Amino acid sequence: MTTTDLSHTPLSQEESEEAQRYFSASQFQLIWWRFRKRRLAQTGALILLVLAFVGLFAEFFNPYGGTTRISDAILVSPQIPRFCNDAGCTLRPFVPGVVSKRNEETLRMETVMDPSVRRDIYFFVKGEPYKLLGFIEMDTHLFGLKEGAINLFGTDSMGRDLFSRLLLATRTSLSIGIVGVIIAFVLALIIGGIAGYFGGWTDYAIQRLTEIVRVVPVIPLYMGLAAAFPKEWSSTQVYFAMTLILALVGWPTLARRIRGKLLSLRGEDYVIAARLSGAGSSRIIGRHLLPAFMSYIIVDLVISFPYMLLSETALSFIGLGLRPPTVSWGVLLQDAQTVRAIEQAPWLFIPALFVVVAVLSFTVLGDGLRDAADPYQVSD
Amino acid sequence: MENIKEKTDDNLLEVKNLKISFKTDEGIITAVDGVNFTVKHGETLGIVGESGSGKSVSTWSIMRLLPKNSIIDKKSSIRFRKKDGKVVDITKLKARSKELRKIRGGEVALIFQEPMSSFSPVYTIGNQISEAVLQHRDVSKEEAQEIAIDMLDRVGIANPRQRFKQYPFELSGGMRQRAMIAVALSMNPALLIADEPTTSLDVTIQAQILELMNELQEELGMAIIFITHNLGVIAQVADKIEVMYLGKILERGTTKDIIQNPQHPYTQALLKAIPRLDHIGERLNAISGDIPSPLSRPTGCPFYTRCEKVIPGICDVKMPNPTKLSDTHTVYCFLYEEKNV
Amino acid sequence: MIKFLVQRTLGMIVTMFFVSIMVFIIMELPPGDYAERWAFRKFSGTGAQITQADLDNIRANFGLDRPAPERYFKWISNIVLHGDFGEAFAFQTSVNNVIGQKIWLTLAILFSTLIVTYIISIPVGMYAAVRRNSLEDYALTVFSYLGFALPNFLLALILLYISITYFDTSVGGLFSPDYADAPWSMDKALDLLSHLVVPAIILAWSATAFQLQTVRATMLDELNTLSVTAARARGVPEWKLLLKYPARLAINPVVSTIGFDANRIFSELPIVALVLGLPELGQLLLKSYLDLDMFVAGAILLILTFMIVFMNFLSDIFLAILDPRVKLIEG
Numbered sequence A: 001m002t003t004t005d006l007s008h009t010p011l012s013q014e015e016s017e018e019a020q021r022y023f024s025a026s027q028f029q030l031i032w033w034r035f036r037k038r039r040l041a042q043t044g045a046l047i048l049l050v051l052a053f054v055g056l057f058a059e060f061f062n063p064y065g066g067t068t069r070i071s072d073a074i075l076v077s078p079q080i081p082r083f084c085n086d087a088g089c090t091l092r093p094f095v096p097g098v099v100s101k102r103n104e105e106t107l108r109m110e111t112v113m114d115p116s117v118r119r120d121i122y123f124f125v126k127g128e129p130y131k132l133l134g135f136i137e138m139d140t141h142l143f144g145l146k147e148g149a150i151n152l153f154g155t156d157s158m159g160r161d162l163f164s165r166l167l168l169a170t171r172t173s174l175s176i177g178i179v180g181v182i183i184a185f186v187l188a189l190i191i192g193g194i195a196g197y198f199g200g201w202t203d204y205a206i207q208r209l210t211e212i213v214r215v216v217p218v219i220p221l222y223m224g225l226a227a228a229f230p231k232e233w234s235s236t237q238v239y240f241a242m243t244l245i246l247a248l249v250g251w252p253t254l255a256r257r258i259r260g261k262l263l264s265l266r267g268e269d270y271v272i273a274a275r276l277s278g279a280g281s282s283r284i285i286g287r288h289l290l291p292a293f294m295s296y297i298i299v300d301l302v303i304s305f306p307y308m309l310l311s312e313t314a315l316s317f318i319g320l321g322l323r324p325p326t327v328s329w330g331v332l333l334q335d336a337q338t339v340r341a342i343e344q345a346p347w348l349f350i351p352a353l354f355v356v357v358a359v360l361s362f363t364v365l366g367d368g369l370r371d372a373a374d375p376y377q378v379s380d
Numbered sequence B: 001m002e003n004i005k006e007k008t009d010d011n012l013l014e015v016k017n018l019k020i021s022f023k024t025d026e027g028i029i030t031a032v033d034g035v036n037f038t039v040k041h042g043e044t045l046g047i048v049g050e051s052g053s054g055k056s057v058s059t060w061s062i063m064r065l066l067p068k069n070s071i072i073d074k075k076s077s078i079r080f081r082k083k084d085g086k087v088v089d090i091t092k093l094k095a096r097s098k099e100l101r102k103i104r105g106g107e108v109a110l111i112f113q114e115p116m117s118s119f120s121p122v123y124t125i126g127n128q129i130s131e132a133v134l135q136h137r138d139v140s141k142e143e144a145q146e147i148a149i150d151m152l153d154r155v156g157i158a159n160p161r162q163r164f165k166q167y168p169f170e171l172s173g174g175m176r177q178r179a180m181i182a183v184a185l186s187m188n189p190a191l192l193i194a195d196e197p198t199t200s201l202d203v204t205i206q207a208q209i210l211e212l213m214n215e216l217q218e219e220l221g222m223a224i225i226f227i228t229h230n231l232g233v234i235a236q237v238a239d240k241i242e243v244m245y246l247g248k249i250l251e252r253g254t255t256k257d258i259i260q261n262p263q264h265p266y267t268q269a270l271l272k273a274i275p276r277l278d279h280i281g282e283r284l285n286a287i288s289g290d291i292p293s294p295l296s297r298p299t300g301c302p303f304y305t306r307c308e309k310v311i312p313g314i315c316d317v318k319m320p321n322p323t324k325l326s327d328t329h330t331v332y333c334f335l336y337e338e339k340n341v
Numbered sequence C: 001m002i003k004f005l006v007q008r009t010l011g012m013i014v015t016m017f018f019v020s021i022m023v024f025i026i027m028e029l030p031p032g033d034y035a036e037r038w039a040f041r042k043f044s045g046t047g048a049q050i051t052q053a054d055l056d057n058i059r060a061n062f063g064l065d066r067p068a069p070e071r072y073f074k075w076i077s078n079i080v081l082h083g084d085f086g087e088a089f090a091f092q093t094s095v096n097n098v099i100g101q102k103i104w105l106t107l108a109i110l111f112s113t114l115i116v117t118y119i120i121s122i123p124v125g126m127y128a129a130v131r132r133n134s135l136e137d138y139a140l141t142v143f144s145y146l147g148f149a150l151p152n153f154l155l156a157l158i159l160l161y162i163s164i165t166y167f168d169t170s171v172g173g174l175f176s177p178d179y180a181d182a183p184w185s186m187d188k189a190l191d192l193l194s195h196l197v198v199p200a201i202i203l204a205w206s207a208t209a210f211q212l213q214t215v216r217a218t219m220l221d222e223l224n225t226l227s228v229t230a231a232r233a234r235g236v237p238e239w240k241l242l243l244k245y246p247a248r249l250a251i252n253p254v255v256s257t258i259g260f261d262a263n264r265i266f267s268e269l270p271i272v273a274l275v276l277g278l279p280e281l282g283q284l285l286l287k288s289y290l291d292l293d294m295f296v297a298g299a300i301l302l303i304l305t306f307m308i309v310f311m312n313f314l315s316d317i318f319l320a321i322l323d324p325r326v327k328l329i330e331g
């Protein structure tokens, strides 16, 4: 972009300042400005922030713990808070009570809503003690009932509150995505960076290696690695192993893109100038090359999130991923594997909605960022 | 406004009040603003100007080749006299009309600066020439092939039969430009627009191509609009020259007027910028200062931000009117307007 | 061209060699050893006590006491020389017996999915590019986003639910009960085909979403190239121009990613197969991982990967035919 001396131009003061800012803006500022124009991407970002926030403080937003079984309340359908019933309206929201009855035909115990019972919702109630962020001891929950149980998203077949479990699962799933992407990124950066910078034989060997990892179908490969987890591993160990695997299988794509970008930047004037002036390899990579395509990397990171999320969900769904008591979206969806589940307890699919929304948000955010970072690049 | 007192019958092409804008994310960019020029049968018009001055935009509009986000102003007209004697205003034609398609290639042909990317890489040279021939002449495939091979031969490509079957990337740069000329001429146009046809070639090949174009023009008698940012090149081919800057014409005259008696400070600066063999070693006199961004186009004379002879308070207020220095020579500059007033 | 073919074939063999090493490592990863699992299966329920000596015997039988490189060599040479993939302990028979027919069913699913994907994504992607920023274009973008975001096991469940509730048929399995054990006939083949439609749609869903965007993007790039403007300047009619220049080139990235598509399809297959109850390799793979029946798992992983590598090989060749530059640059 050419810088312009605008001092003579009879543009209005405001306009010329705007233009002036435009021309002197850094790469990041430019991207930010263009990004601000993209509503859809912003919406995506907002949704993700909310999800992350709620997930991070899940214990506070939860009325119950993830494994707490609410007695009798098996497969309760979602209780929707309301302000009015036959007896009139109040400012305080409430949910209808739940009662267990024996079904006359099947003779099974069933839980049904009883609209005549009114259970008021209170805010900042004391409940199960927990450790916020793992170390702050608290027992205040955002909302809860004084009597009976509230199950906004219903309960599962073991009588656990789906809403509470879902918030905890959100944290697990998002954190696996984040940690996985970061590890994959570091691997990709090191490997792709080496390949892209040195070129030649090093590049060739690394290229072949990534090619081999890339031809093996991803999920079957994950499955093979996941099958190797010892049965006696704790759920935390599985969690970390799983993240690592996701990263291990995820790096080649990122590495390829980093390498491609580096190779094209390597020949640019300022890099050659830096090299001629005697700067060392690592210095050139760190000082000149990385900043130049930081924006592309961020875009790539955002774009690779959905793969991590979907892979985790798929793996846990088929029972090769995370194990109870850890909950993730995929683990929750294990309860929703059959058509019968759709018929009997459709609310068990609410976690799928979260998966879809999260992946969509990451996708539109990634697209928006990519367009903002490089409006003229169309493909790949 | 300017009066064009010319015998319209001679004019193959008459461009009046041409104003072209582009809708972009950053706003509307006016790339060409109020440009007039004419081309007579068999004549060569040169258009010079730095990069971004609107040379391509204004000439591509003659064939309506601009992208969809372009807007040609309603008051603009591009009147073209077809081979059958009828005059059409090209700006009024429908984008997908048959009439426009016939003009493209059949009446006006275009050769580009980059011979590599103007051929599709996945078809042979022969395929693309034959396509052009078949589009505009009523001949069979075999005849089209013969015409194409003959044309390749005429533009000085050795082994035309073999070249016919080759892909663009198998030819050298100069050869590709010859092939591009062959494509254009195989359609037998009355006007050839050469958009910087020699810029990407090295000097000796550049000279060969220029010579070839001169020869072919004598032989076939078509008119040429020759676009370049190098006044040195244009002096060898053009009969008359328009000097363009930031979408406006700043000076117009015969080649002799412009080269030997340049009046506009911009033209003078451009002339100084030509590298000359007898001055090797001297610093190349590129025009100082940057071309303003098309987004913040200066009002007044577009060149005033870089002009050495700028008159503050005048040049930056309004665009100067044309000043006729002779029958053929016109300049748009307050330095001369004042003398006349 | 010959040189190109030889080069690609060699490349394919080298890749497969390394892949086989990787697969072997994965087979070795699970804790516990094959002999124990084998013995457990064999003698469980018989009441027989397994002694250390028995185990050692089994180990020696299977050559498990040999060092890993030797075992790898034996495993791979049996496969390459005799087409013998080893023993499936969970089934108490050879791996070949277990996978046999399933390979063909898997291939049938792969190809029907690829065909559905390309038949939809190529023309529609081109259309979206030509009508860029139109309502249809936006609608297709939304579809693509959904294609990325909707996990396909969910799509499978939804389709399954719809077919059961509204059409009263089960789309699960590959054959209707009448044909399941019947000998091959025209009717049976048609029955298979009708059962392939749903898995093909599910698997093609996300593949189509990806390819549609690729075709659209390439087409957009190509629409703006100088060679298209040059052809337009020759007076070539617009539709002819689109088909001859950009459309022809927009197919290239699709052709060059056939292997990648196969990869994605095989990735999603086990999960979709689980939901739909398809008796093909992916489902078997999943089952054998859960059983730690690693010879079966290894064989399937190897076969799936080989199919992908082979598709890559084919795509290279198609690409070389489609685009004359490829041979020149790489050959």
Ligand SMILES: Nc1ncnc2c1ncn2[C@@H]1O[C@H](COP(=O)(O)OP(=O)(O)OP(=O)(O)O)[C@@H](O)[C@H]1O
Pocket: B022, B023, B024, B029, B031, B049, B050, B051, B052, B053, B054, B055, B056, B057, B058, B067, B069, B229, B294
């Ligand atoms: N598709 C487009 N969209 C927006 N602006 C455009 C477009 N095409 C051209 N322009 C604008 O029109 C101006 C003139 O461009 P044009 O290509 O005619 O210049 P030129 O004189 O031919 O320069 P060059 O010597 O580089 O070919 C440019 O500054 C550019 O900003």
Ligand SMILES: [Mg+2]
Pocket: B055, B056, B057, B195
């Ligand atoms: Mg130009």
